Amino acid sequence: MKGMVNKCSNCGGEMVLMGDMKFRVGGYSGVGGMFLGGWNQLAEQTQTFTLYRCAQCGKVDFYEPAGR
Numbered sequence: 932m933k934g935m936v937n938k939c940s941n942c943g944g945e946m947v948l949m950g951d952m953k954f955r956v957g958g959y960s961g962v963g964g965m966f967l968g969g970w971n972q973l974a975e976q977t978q979t980f981t982l983y984r985c986a987q988c989g990k991v992d993f994y995e996p997a998g999r
Contacts, residue, residue: 943987945985947985953977
């Protein structure tokens with residue numbers, strides 16, 4: 932996707948590369964996470980996505996990074 936001109940599916944505006952971003956996923960939520968405290972983070976992992984944002988309407992698209 933790098934270097935490609937991508938148009939927004941909502942408004943047709945230009946999608947601008949925002950870069951790669953890591954998101955925390957997994958772990959425990961609710962009461963289980965509350966009792967585990969900091970130990971809850973041991974069950975978490977990170978997932979990296981490449982983000983593109985529409986310069987016109989603000990829509991954000993997530994893509995798996997190239998080379999994965």
